[in-house]
Amino acid sequence: MNRITSEALYELLPAVHRLRDADQGEPLRALMAVLAREGAVVEENIEQLLDNLFIETCADWASPYIGGTIGYRTLHQIEGTDVGNRAEVANTIGYRRRKGTAAVLEQLARDVTGWPAHVVEYFQVVATCQHMNHIRPAHHLGPDLHDPLDLEPLNKAFDRVSQTVDVRSIQQSPGRESIGGTHNLQNIGLHLWRLIPMQLTRAPVREVDATRFLFDALGAPRQLVNRPAPEDTIASISAPRHVPGDLTRRALDADVAEWYPRAFEIFVDGVGVPLEEIEACDLSDDGVGWNHVPPNPPEGEVAGVRVDPELGRLAFPEAPAGEVLVSYHTGFPARIGGGEYNRAEGLAGLPEAEVREVPSQHATIQAAIDALTDAGGIVEIASNDVFTGNVVISVADGREIVLRAADGFRPILRPANPMQIEGGEDGRVILDGLVVEGQRVNIREMGDVSLKEVTLRHCTLIPGRRLTETGAPQNPNASSLTVNTVGLELFLTHSVTGPILMDETTNAEIRDSIVDAAAADSGDSAEARAIRGTGGVNQPAGALTIIASTVIGRITARAFPLVSNSILFARSPGPGAPIRALQRQAGCMRFSWVPQDAITPRRYRCQPQLSIDQAIAVAEESGPVSQMVRQLIIRRITRWLVPSFTALSASHPAYCQLRQAAPLEVRTGASDESEMGVYHLLFAPQRETNLRIRLDEYLRFGLEAGIFYET
Known part of the structure; x- marks a missing residue:
């Protein structure tokens, strides 16, 4: 089909008009360009009308109309x-x-x-x-x-x-x-199966010694899961290979070819380990070592590489001759934090910004940052490697620097010193798709000047800074993010982080994220401090806007302009309120779980207060309710109406996922009847409701x- 272009339209004009147009600076050519642009829109719309006749190619808005023709x-x-x-x-x-x-x-x-x-x-x-x-x-x-x-x-x-x-x-x-x-x-x-199989491709391993390695470069135990194989037709029943289930030792031992290399693959010096050399094995702890570590093979024989898919461990019979890389899948409830998942929509970047690539153009992240001009720009990391160099980001006044992982990569930053961010008065910094291990991210003043805005998007700042071999935080209660500037605007979206320390003048917005106090025992995290001021334990942080997020731990803030569809999971084992705002006159908390004894602004349909008010209202229908009865109602409801999680350990696949036994008031208590907390974005209750509606139609x-x- 011939496309409508400005040159084609211009050529249709008589030559005399084109000659006059050239003499007058070509205003007619500019008009043809405008007409061609609008004509292209009409042409595309006409083509879309044909596409809209078919469900495979139609626009999203047309799907219900096509479904209406068949009674959908x-x-x-x-x-x-x-x-x-x-x-x-x-x-x-x-x-x-x-x-x-x-x-x-x-x-x-x-x-x-x-x-x-x-x-x-x-x-x-x-x-x-x-x-x-x-x-x-x-x-x-x-x-x-x-x-x-x-x-x-x-x-x-x-x-x-x-x-x-x-x-x-x-x-x-x-x-x-x-x-x-x-x-x-x-x-x-x-x-x-609700957990998403999160892929890591040719990622580095964590070395234990010359022959023993962990799949996860962060050093935590990882349960490997299957990458589902597609089913050919809708007339067949799924098998274990078609679902993202946990890969067990016995299943791997029974049929290695069924899972390798689809579910996981091991590379030595860039070459995949052959299928016949993979052995399933129990490599759990045995005192100071592991069980069943392969012995050195006799001369002329080849011993296999032993793999424990339940702990994410592998052991070679002898030290491998080159770098060991692995491709594997683990489960996680949603696409938040650092990962290889698709983040293309958020990578539009700065218009005409300078892009420095790591490692193709620069060997280190700091070298790429230093190579940026004063105009700012983008440093993009296209690698799953671990980067151990220190990182200091300094942005000029009125400029912006973006440090991001390329789409489809999950780099790990493991600096020896805290990662520093500073800049001019109107400077902006964006971190996107990164995992920071071992150190905190420190936002500091440059002289007497503070940055205007810092955004963390799809990032993971390890709660506890590092994970131990058992998956526990190595540095309990250690801050993952500190803000030592005045008047900063902090944005945290689709991210996971440990405790946050910030100046009282900071305005922070936390959206679709997890903030974990990272206590030594994950069950005690709700008693530790998740967000507080930099001046001391009882000093307030700035103004916090928390939307569809889960905060595990106590919070002290200057104000809460808005808390919506969130879970502020905190307890008060000692003196003081678990959630405390200095300014209670401004702001609102809505459709969230907030501890009953919290000191906050006005709450609207928050739990457990909403259930308490409803229970008291029912009791008042029979007559006046005494103060003692009111206290009994409050104690009874606050005892059971508490969020319960599948796991609160950052190394667990179901991290911060609500249990099915959690109170219905929490699982469906958001403003749109989805669940409260960080996984509000999954709309799990709506999915289940839709399925039950369809079962009424298709169940015999x-x-x-x-x-x-x-x-």
Whole structure:
């Protein structure tokens, strides 16, 4: 198709007009350029009209209209996630042709929630007396105790062990917190994997000694997970290879080729270790060493590389001849913090900014920063390496410097000294996609001048600065970010950080992030201090705006202009309020969990205060309520209405994820009925509601379905 261009339009004009136009400075050519630009818009719109006739190519707004032609019922829209209705509309006719089958229910769960799914028809694993004319030899009453591999998925999605009938309703089981009521003839189980397989490609390992290494360069134990293989059609039931489940030692030992190199791969001096040299092994601690470390092989023989996928460890029979790199996957609830996930939308950068690349142009980060001119610019790191050099960012007045990881990379900064950021009065600094280990990030004054703005986006400042071999913080309560400037605007988005110390004049906005006090015991983090002033333990930080975030620990702030859809998880073991604002007249807290004894601005529909007010209002319907009864109501509700997390350790895959047994008031208490806290952006309650709506349409009559979360 011929495109409308300014030159094509200009050539259509008579030559005499073009000659006159040239004499007058070509204003007519400029007019043709404007017309061509608008014509291109019309031309593109015409082409899009044809694309909008097909679900595969239509615009997002057209999907419901195409679905309407086949009687598709729209669901709750989930903004800002990968979940859409395009795949479901495309497969609707196929769904209806196979309506009620397990394969359709499984694919439907995937399309509606965006989570990998596996469907279990429990009548197949209920212990029954078989008819002698229809014997099922594989249907045993008891498991084969000689094969531990069959026992590994017990009470999980791929459990094939028969159990006696349980007549309780399957819908009474709240996720994985209870498994009662599953095994019955009319029950269908939909098992979902919520954790995202986060990929790391050719990343460095953490060396323990010459032959022993950890997959994670941060030094923490890591459970490896499978990278799901695609299914060919919607007519098949998923297998373990199709879901991001945990990779176990027995599963790897049973079939190495099934998982290597899809789930993980090991490289020595840039060359992948052959499949036949990979051995599954238990490399757990044995005193000062590891169990089953391979011995040196006899001359002429080749010993395998032993891998423990449950701890993220590998051991060579002898010191490898080159650098060891690994590609692997671990689970995490959302795409926040440093990672290889897609961050392209946030990498638009500065217009006409100077870009310095590491390591292709400069060997070190500091060399690339120093090479920038006074106009500022971008330093982009296109590597998964560990950078040990010190970093000092100094930006000129009115300029901006961006230090970022290239899309698809997760560099680790491990400086010997704190990372320093300073600059002129109107200077701006952005850190994007980085992991900082071992030291804090210190924002300081340059002379008597302070920066205007610092943004941390998709960054991880390790809580506790480092992780031990057990995954605990190496430096409990040590600050990860300090602000020693006056009047700074601090923005923290899609990030994970340890304790924050800031000047009282700082204005900070924390959005879709985790701030963890990083106590020695993760269970005590809520008693440690997460955000406070730089002047001392009881000194206030600046004004805090916290939106859809989880803060683990006590907070002392000058003011809270806005706290929304967040969890401020803190306790008061000693004197003083766990959350305290000096200025209570200004600001608002809404749709958040805030400790009952916190000193804050006005709260609107915050828990547990909302439930307490509702309970007191119900009691007052029968007459006046005494002060003693009010106190009993407050104590009763505050005792149980507390967020409960799957894990509070930064090394755990389900870090800060709400348990399914957490109070419903927290799991659906946000302003849009999503969950409070950092994973509000996942809209998990809406996904589950959409799935239940679809089950009413596609579930066979007489069957009952339950939803179970594997992760």
